[in-house]
Amino acid sequence: DGGITQSPKYLFRKEGQNVTLSCEQNLNHDAMYWYRQDPGQGLRLIYYSQIVNDFQKGDIAEGYSVSREKKESFPLTVTSAQKNPTAFYLCASMVVGGTEAFFGQGTRLTVV
Amino acid sequence: SQKIEQNSEALNIQEGKTATLTCNYTNYSPAYLQWYRQDPGRGPVFLLLIRENEKEKRKERLKVTFDTTLKQSLFHITASQPADSATYLCALVNSGGYQKVTFGIGTKLQVIP
Numbered sequence A: 001d002g003g004i005t006q007s008p009k010y011l012f013r014k015e016g017q018n019v020t021l022s023c024e025q026n027l028n029h030d031a032m033y034w035y036r037q038d039p040g041q042g043l044r045l046i047y048y049s050q051i052v053n054d055f056q057k058g059d060i061a062e063g064y065s066v067s068r069e070k071k072e073s074f075p076l077t078v079t080s081a082q083k084n085p086t087a088f089y090l091c092a093s094m095v096v097g098g099t100e101a102f103f104g105q106g107t108r109l110t111v112v
Numbered sequence B: 001s002q003k004i005e006q007n008s009e010a011l012n013i014q015e016g017k018t019a020t021l022t023c024n025y026t027n028y029s030p031a032y033l034q035w036y037r038q039d040p041g042r043g044p045v046f047l048l049l050i051r052e053n054e055k056e057k058r059k060e061r062l063k064v065t066f067d068t069t070l071k072q073s074l075f076h077i078t079a080s081q082p083a084d085s086a087t088y089l090c091a092l093v094n095s096g097g098y099q100k101v102t103f104g105i106g107t108k109l110q111v112i113p
Helices: none
Strands: A004-007 A010-013 A019-025 A031-037 A043-051 A054-057 A064-066 A076-078 A087-094 A107-111 B003-006 B011-014 B019-026 B030-038 B045-051 B056-059 B062-067 B072-077 B086-094 B101-103 B107-112
Touching: A004 A087, A010 A019, A019 A031, A019 A087, A019 A107, A043 A064, A043 B101, A076 A087, B003 B086, B011 B019, B019 B030, B019 B086, B019 B107, B030 B062, B030 B072, B045 B056, B045 B062, B072 B086
Parallel strands: A010 A107, B011 B107
Antiparallel strands: A004 A019, A019 A076, A031 A043, A031 A087, A043 A054, A064 A076, A087 A107, B003 B019, B019 B072, B030 B045, B030 B086, B056 B062, B062 B072, B086 B101, B086 B107
């Protein structure tokens, strides 16, 4: 089955630790995106990438980092510099020039 | 700065009525606009797309309009059902350059039986 997979679904970390969220897709999409969603809020764009080894900052990139070493994979690292990391994180992929974004099931990160 | 506005308050309507949701934007020149549905704890699911040169699109009970002069899109669900209860998000995809997809805050729709 083609799709986009995020893991894990729930993640707990201690304050001050870096944590990496996984996002893998087998849809052969060039564009991939990371969003953050807080309770009662919309999706805010963290980073996006259109080709391997290239990515762009979104609207709230501070405290986050990404890599795009393979077309299929776009991991997000939440660093200790992110002041409020507890949130629901969503990864998406899309054909460049395509009609719709496909989302993973999300990772709920809780920092204690 | 660029801004997308949706009515952040919940919309409650009676079953069978038409729900109308609004998406307004400023300082954008989008190539097209998308509408998604999101259920609690899940990722959004794509519903419809409308391009800048289109006025209206339909899909079953859904209808989207796009007015680039008013910088507004309206999303209609006719003959609404309780199963339509969810949060509906609009998203703008920029024209030219990198393909950036920016979402509004969403409107929570509750269809009352």
